[in-house]
Amino acid sequence: MTAIGCAAFVAADKKADVIVVDPKGNPIAEAKVTPISHSMNYPAILTDKNGEVRIKKRIQKVVWIEVRKDGYLDSGMLEYVAKKPIKVELQPKK
Numbered sequence: 001m002t003a004i005g006c007a008a009f010v011a012a013d014k015k016a017d018v019i020v021v022d023p024k025g026n027p028i029a030e031a032k033v034t035p036i037s038h039s040m041n042y043p044a045i046l047t048d049k050n051g052e053v054r055i056k057k058r059i060q061k062v063v064w065i066e067v068r069k070d071g072y073l074d075s076g077m078l079e080y081v082a083k084k085p086i087k088v089e090l091q092p093k094k
Helices: none
Strands: 002-004 018-021 032-036 064-068 077-079 086-089
Touching: 018 064, 064 086
Parallel strands: 002 086, 018 086
Antiparallel strands: 032 064, 064 077
16 A cells, blocks of 8 residues: 555564655655654654664554655655555655
8 A cells, every 4th residue: 555645664673664755666764754643643753764664552552644754745644554564655845
């Protein structure tokens, strides 16, 4: 599943939960992925050099994510309930 305008983070020894790429499929490093529950936003996590991020379990379940990176359009809130990894494609600003 591809979500237009999203992002991700991953620990080197774990599988990615989110993978952030550009329209050509190139990974986007240092994109900010913000996990969001029903009542709070958690601190943003940066994607690694492969555009990957792993979202750890939280006290409150993560329901959405939001991805941002300078030079790209923001993803808006994306559902985090899809099968992992979630591939997010950010569109460059024009």
